[in-house]
Amino acid sequence: MPDFSPEDNKLALKVVFYGPALSGKTTNLMQLHSLLNPERKGELMVLETRDDRTLFFDMLPIGLRSRSGLDLRLKLYTVPGQVQHDSTRKAVLSRADGVVFVADSQVAQQDNNAIAFGNLEDNLDKVGLDIDALPMVVQFNKRDLPAVVDEAELQARWAGTPWAPLAMASALQGTGVIETFRTLLDRLYTGIDAEFDLAGKHGIDRATFIGRLSASHGVDDA
Amino acid sequence: MRNFEDDPTLSDLLTPDQLQRLSNGLSALCRAPVVISENRAGDAVPVEFNLETVGWLSGGASAVERGAAAELVSFLMLFVAKYRLAANIHHDTTEASYAELQRQNEALRASEAKYRELSDQLQQKVDEQVAVIRQTQQELYESARLRSVGHLAAGVAHEINNPVGFISSNLRVARDYVQNLEPLLPETAENWELLEDFHDLLNESIDGTDRIASIVADLKTFSSIDQADNALCDLNSLLRSACHLVQTEHDHRLNITENLAELPRIPGHPSRLSQTLFNLLDNAARAVGEDGRILVRTLADNTGIQVIIQDNGCGIPETIRSQVFDAFFTTRPVGSGTGLGLTVARDTVRAHGGQLTLDSQEGAGTRVVLSLPVQQGS
Numbered sequence: 001m002p003d004f005s006p007e008d009n010k011l012a013l014k015v016v017f018y019g020p021a022l023s024g025k026t027t028n029l030m031q032l033h034s035l036l037n038p039e040r041k042g043e044l045m046v047l048e049t050r051d052d053r054t055l056f057f058d059m060l061p062i063g064l065r066s067r068s069g070l071d072l073r074l075k076l077y078t079v080p081g082q083v084q085h086d087s088t089r090k091a092v093l094s095r096a097d098g099v100v101f102v103a104d105s106q107v108a109q110q111d112n113n114a115i116a117f118g119n120l121e122d123n124l125d126k127v128g129l130d131i132d133a134l135p136m137v138v139q140f141n142k143r144d145l146p147a148v149v150d151e152a153e154l155q156a157r158w159a160g161t162p163w164a165p166l167a168m169a170s171a172l173q174g175t176g177v178i179e180t181f182r183t184l185l186d187r188l189y190t191g192i193d194a195e196f197d198l199a200g201k202h203g204i205d206r207a208t209f210i211g212r213l214s215a216s217h218g219v220d221d222a
Numbered sequence: 223m224r225n226f227e228d229d230p231t232l233s234d235l236l237t238p239d240q241l242q243r244l245s246n247g248l249s250a251l252c253r254a255p256v257v258i259s260e261n262r263a264g265d266a267v268p269v270e271f272n273l274e275t276v277g278w279l280s281g282g283a284s285a286v287e288r289g290a291a292a293e294l295v296s297f298l299m300l301f302v303a304k305y306r307l308a309a310n311i312h313h314d315t316t317e318a319s320y321a322e323l324q325r326q327n328e329a330l331r332a333s334e335a336k337y338r339e340l341s342d343q344l345q346q347k348v349d350e351q352v353a354v355i356r357q358t359q360q361e362l363y364e365s366a367r368l369r370s371v372g373h374l375a376a377g378v379a380h381e382i383n384n385p386v387g388f389i390s391s392n393l394r395v396a397r398d399y400v401q402n403l404e405p406l407l408p409e410t411a412e413n414w415e416l417l418e419d420f421h422d423l424l425n426e427s428i429d430g431t432d433r434i435a436s437i438v439a440d441l442k443t444f445s446s447i448d449q450a451d452n453a454l455c456d457l458n459s460l461l462r463s464a465c466h467l468v469q470t471e472h473d474h475r476l477n478i479t480e481n482l483a484e485l486p487r488i489p490g491h492p493s494r495l496s497q498t499l500f501n502l503l504d505n506a507a508r509a510v511g512e513d514g515r516i517l518v519r520t521l522a523d524n525t526g527i528q529v530i531i532q533d534n535g536c537g538i539p540e541t542i543r544s545q546v547f548d549a550f551f552t553t554r555p556v557g558s559g560t561g562l563g564l565t566v567a568r569d570t571v572r573a574h575g576g577q578l579t580l581d582s583q584e585g586a587g588t589r590v591v592l593s594l595p596v597q598q599g600s
Contacts, residue, residue, distance in 0.1 A: 045304055056307070061273050
């Protein structure tokens with residue numbers, strides 16, 4: 001849930017990158033760290049890894065300050081994907097305002113995707129969040145690999161869910177990562193604006209919210 | 223409650239000693255002393271960590287020095303905070319896991335206790351059932367034995383009846399003959415004594431045969447060996463026979479008062495009714511012991527017949543009153559009571575369309591009322 005402290009005029013939001021092991025959650029975050037150029041961007045904290053696998057979580061804080069003086073923060077977290085770290089996943093997931101579910105596009109990984117998605121549902125339920133009400137984007141990562149499930153098939157499969165259309169990405173190549181993030185910001189904005197009147201009180205409309213939080217180096221780099 | 227993800231303050235990250243040491247180190251590097259504090263002072267620059275101002279750094283010889291020092295502190299904070307975050311989440315998850323483990327342990331213990339209880343109950347139930355089966359076997363055996371003894375007794379009674387009949391009649395004739403012989407004998411004291419004694423002998427023998435005849439009659443009534451299964455029964459005579467048999471069982475020590483009204487004969491199973499009356503009287507006899515009184519009364523009106531058997535014996539304790547009609551319930555020592563007496567009695571009375579009611583007060587006595595309809599079943 002959004003953490004608003006009126007004395008500091010600070011609004012902190014939490015977005016969690018969830019998904020099966022090795023689906024590229026940390027890679028998404030690392031790419032966001034290097035591609036994004038929002039107003040304010042903190043250090044990417046890669047907490048602890050073993051053999052390049054996340055043990056606790058990674059965290060990237062970004063933020064903007066409105067003309068009204070609102071200090072808007074967005075903390076992006078990843079969870080450890082390996083099955084045995086379930087209690088850590090649950091702790092990181094608690095009080096989340098939005099979720100990016102990073103799935104693995106490879107044909108052989110579809111079962112793991114389903115298991116991880118079920119785990120997400122369970123854990124959301126345990127930390128008191130409703131999967132149908134929570135802003136969420138489902139990203140199918142690793143589109144650059146050869147043996148991946150066809151995009152049309154994936155889109156058709158998820159068409160009936162609240163999370164259609166799916167985001168396609170290749171985090172390692174840096175493609176689709178920012179688009180995924182923008183879709184999430186878009187879905188996140190609706191609820192936050194309704195609760196805190198971002199547009200009315202703070203002059204942050206939807207385009208500003210998305211644009212300023214996901215400004216990228218892209219233009220300069222191109 | 224603080225969460226692992228809450229932005230840390232300066233005091234969360236560094237102890238006062240560590241902060242002092244850091245200030246000292248920076249002061250040594252800069253040309254003027256440096257102070258790090260959570261409060262903003264005059265020329266202080268913010269020390270930022272994760273977009274958050276965690277403290278203020280003042281002092282130093284120039285803004286460049288302050289800026290460089292603040293940057294260095296921020297850099298250090300990153301690693302301190304990393305460790306702190308990891309430690310916090312580790313602590314949180316460990317606690318959550320431990321709590322979960324305790325919950326599971328609790329649940330496991332509860333279910334184990336439940337199963338243990340179930341298994342104990344099971345053992346107890348099995349033991350109870352085994353006891354019931356054993357007792358039933360014993361009772362079956364005994365009732366079969368009793369039945370065969372009953373048949374034997376009835377058969378013997380039937381066979382004895384004829385000889386007893388002619389012995390009795392012969393004895394009476396013999397007494398007449400002795401009377402006829404009396405004037406023919408010389409009147410001596412010796413003869414007179416002899417005749418007197420002869421008389422007594424014959425009279426005692428006649429008494430004896432009468433008693434044998436009465437016992438045989440009772441046995442025949444009771445076992446109903448010569449009666450059809452369904453016949454018109456005279457309850458009074460059944461009751462009298464039952465009373466005699468109970469007296470015989472208890473060595474004629476019982477004080478039974480009979481107060482029998484004239485009753486219409488009713489259709490029924492004489493042997494089963496006899497058994498019922500015997501059971502009720504036997505219960506009363508056992509309740510009163512040797513000093514008590516048993517009152518047996520019969521009444522009749524347009525609707526039916528009532529047999530009332532009342533005693534002033536020990537009564538039935540309230541706690542077991544609801545069980546007395548249960549099959550195999552008995553207060554008597556194993557082997558001496560079947561626990562079937564009242565069960566059979568009630569079943570018989572019901573089979574005759576009647577009712578058996580029991581009224582008892584512990585220490586004061588018991589009254590059993592057996593009601594039977596006159597026009598049964600039609």
